[in-house]
Amino acid sequence: MEYQPGVCNIGPTQQRRRLLLGVGSLLAAVAYVAAVVALAWPRWALVLSVVPLYGAAMGALQYRERFCVGFAGMGVFDVGEGANEIENEEALAADRKKAVKLNAKAMAIGAAGTVAVFAAVTAFL
Known part of the structure; x- marks a missing residue:
């Protein structure tokens, strides 16, 4: 796997962490x-x-998109060889733009x- 600015900034290990975040958060919601x-x-x-x-x-979006919003904010990526700093300003800008879009989604x-949830609970109570 390779770092692609604005497209992919995490590898499989980091993806699994984001999936666990998503599943844990969903269980907390339930x-x-x-x-x-x-x-x-x-x-x-x-x-x-x-x-x-x-x-x-x-968590689910970061897993699916192979992209960490937090890493984009810090200016790093980790596709499997450990965290690396992003030194190219255009790459950093592309990552931060993607992070804003994922956050909005x-x-x-x-x-x-x-x-x-509100509608379902209200309908059944």
Whole structure:
């Protein structure tokens, strides 16, 4: 695997970490929603599920895209040989542009998931 500015900045090991982040965040979202329902918390508390749902989306997107938003912000990449600093300004700009897009997608997915959770729980209660 090779580093490609604005396309790929992590290898298989880092991808697995992002997948675990996504799965863990999704499980946290499920546990949180279950707690809200089981403990009869106010329905507005379901809005806070956006945080773990955003994390789940971010983990899944980073895994799928082979791209770490945090690495882009720090100006590094790790495709398997350890972290390396990005010295080319154009490459750094391309990575940061991709990071902004992935972050926006994750926020949109997290928000849509929260709306779906709110609607589903409200319909069944």
